[in-house]
Amino acid sequence: DAGVIQSPRHEVTEMGQEVTLRCKPISGHDYLFWYRQTMMRGLELLIYFNNNVPIDDSGMPEDRFSAKMPNASFSTLKIQPSEPRDSAVYFCASSHRDRASGSGSYNSPLHFGNGTRLTVT
Amino acid sequence: DQQVKQNSPSLSVQEGRISILNCDYTNSMFDYFLWYKKYPAEGPTFLISISSIKDKNEDGRFTVFLNKSAKHLSLHIVPSQPGDSAVYFCAASIQGAQKLVFGQGTRLTINP
Numbered sequence: 678d679a680g681v682i683q684s685p686r687h688e689v690t691e692m693g694q695e696v697t698l699r700c701k702p703i704s705g706h707d708y709l710f711w712y713r714q715t716m717m718r719g720l721e722l723l724i725y726f727n728n729n730v731p732i733d734d735s736g737m738p739e740d741r742f743s744a745k746m747p748n749a750s751f752s753t754l755k756i757q758p759s760e761p762r763d764s765a766v767y768f769c770a771s772s773h774r775d776r777a778s779g780s781g782s783y784n785s786p787l788h789f790g791n792g793t794r795l796t797v798t
Numbered sequence: 799d800q801q802v803k804q805n806s807p808s809l810s811v812q813e814g815r816i817s818i819l820n821c822d823y824t825n826s827m828f829d830y831f832l833w834y835k836k837y838p839a840e841g842p843t844f845l846i847s848i849s850s851i852k853d854k855n856e857d858g859r860f861t862v863f864l865n866k867s868a869k870h871l872s873l874h875i876v877p878s879q880p881g882d883s884a885v886y887f888c889a890a891s892i893q894g895a896q897k898l899v900f901g902q903g904t905r906l907t908i909n910p
Contacts, residue, residue: 708896719902789841
């Protein structure tokens with residue numbers, strides 16, 4: 678199990694440039710999440726997908742942010758144009774739904790990648 | 799609106815003693831809670847969880863306590879070890895939903 682793979686690990690760009698962050702989830706996981714970590718706000722959910730379909734994008738800060746999941750093994754988070762306040766660590770995570778015995782279902786823990794540290798100057 | 803709050807940004811504990819990390823939540827719909835641990839330059843990793851049907855869950859040196867009436871949970875680590883030095887995030891969700899809401903994290907430092 679290679680885990681969740683994110684690229685690049687570090688990205689430094691100038692204000693106004695387009696930035697694309699990439700994520701490969703764990704094989705077999707049907708949920709994919711994009712989180713952003715900042716000192717002020719901690720870990721905040723930007724968007725998540727189930728079976729490649731966006732389910733909740735209410736955390737996406739502005740129209741400058743967009744995310745896609747063209748297939749089960751790949752997702753991108755794009756910022757266009759980037760601004761200095763977008764500087765943060767962006768994490769991708771994946772999970773799958775567990776089924777407990779009896780009624781109901783339980784959530785499997787999220788598995789995070791090592792993140793992309795984005796710096797916009 | 800912070801639905802999950804960790805009011806202590808940092809905590810320092812002597813090796814071998816107990817570490818207690820606290821977390822409060824405001825949304826009464828939350829019924830599943832998790833703790834994650836994060837080392838520098840790595841992603842958070844799952845540590846332990848608890849469902850609202852329980853008030854305690856133990857896994858080795860780690861125990862999570864849930865007080866639903868106070869909307870409060872805590873993570874106890876005993877005995878604390880130097881390798882426990884990390885940032886700890888509390889998270890909450892509604893069971894059946896995969897979306898997790900995280901607190902801001904507490905940096906735990908274990909002193910030798």
